[in-house]
Amino acid sequence: MKFILTPELGRLSKWLRILGFDVAYISRDDITALIIQALRDNRIILTRNTRLLNKLRVGRAIGIKSDSVSLQLKQVLGDLNIRVDQQNMFSRCTICNTELSRVDKEKIQGKVPEYVFNTQEEFFSCLACRRIYWAGTHWGNVRRCLEEIRSGVSS
Ligand SMILES: [Zn+2]
Numbered sequence: 001m002k003f004i005l006t007p008e009l010g011r012l013s014k015w016l017r018i019l020g021f022d023v024a025y026i027s028r029d030d031i032t033a034l035i036i037q038a039l040r041d042n043r044i045i046l047t048r049n050t051r052l053l054n055k056l057r058v059g060r061a062i063g064i065k066s067d068s069v070s071l072q073l074k075q076v077l078g079d080l081n082i083r084v085d086q087q088n089m090f091s092r093c094t095i096c097n098t099e100l101s102r103v104d105k106e107k108i109q110g111k112v113p114e115y116v117f118n119t120q121e122e123f124f125s126c127l128a129c130r131r132i133y134w135a136g137t138h139w140g141n142v143r144r145c146l147e148e149i150r151s152g153v154s155s
Pocket residue numbers: 093094095096097098126127128129130131
C-alpha cells in the first residue's frame with residue numbers, strides 16, 4: 001500500500017516509513033502535483049486539509065482527524081484495515097523513502113558515534129541520502145508506540 005501526504009503530516013509520513021510503507025510527501029501546497037503523483041503511482045492521499053478533500057474528484061483519500069501522530073497512525077491503520085508487517089519495519093529511509101541496504105560494520109567505522117559503533121552490530125544505509133541507521137536510534141520507541149496503539153491507549 002502506497003501513500004502520499006500533504007505538508008501538515010510530516011511526522012506521520014516519517015512514522016509510516018518506519019513501518020515500511022512507501023510514502024511520498026509533498027512539502028509544498030501544490031494540489032495539482034499531489035493529484036498527478038497520487039494517480040500515477042496509485043497512492044492513497046492522506047491529508048488534514050478539508051479544503052483539499054472537498055475539491056478532490058479523483059483518487060482515494062482519507063481525511064486525517066487528529067493532531068496527535070499516534071492517533072493519526074491508529075486512524076490510518078484502522079480505516080484501511082492494515083496489519084503492520086514486522087518484516088517490513090525499519091526497511092526504509094525516514095528522510096527520503098528509499099529502501100535501506102544492510103552495510104558491513106567495518107564500512108561505517110568513523111561515520112557513527114564511537115559508542116554506537118561499539119554497542120550495535122546491525123547497520124543499514126540509505127544509498128540515496130547516505131544516512132546510516134541502527135536499531136538503537138529513534139527506532140527504539142516505535143515498538144512501544146505500536147503496542148500502545150494496539151491496546152487502545154492514546155497519547
Ligand atoms: Zn535517505
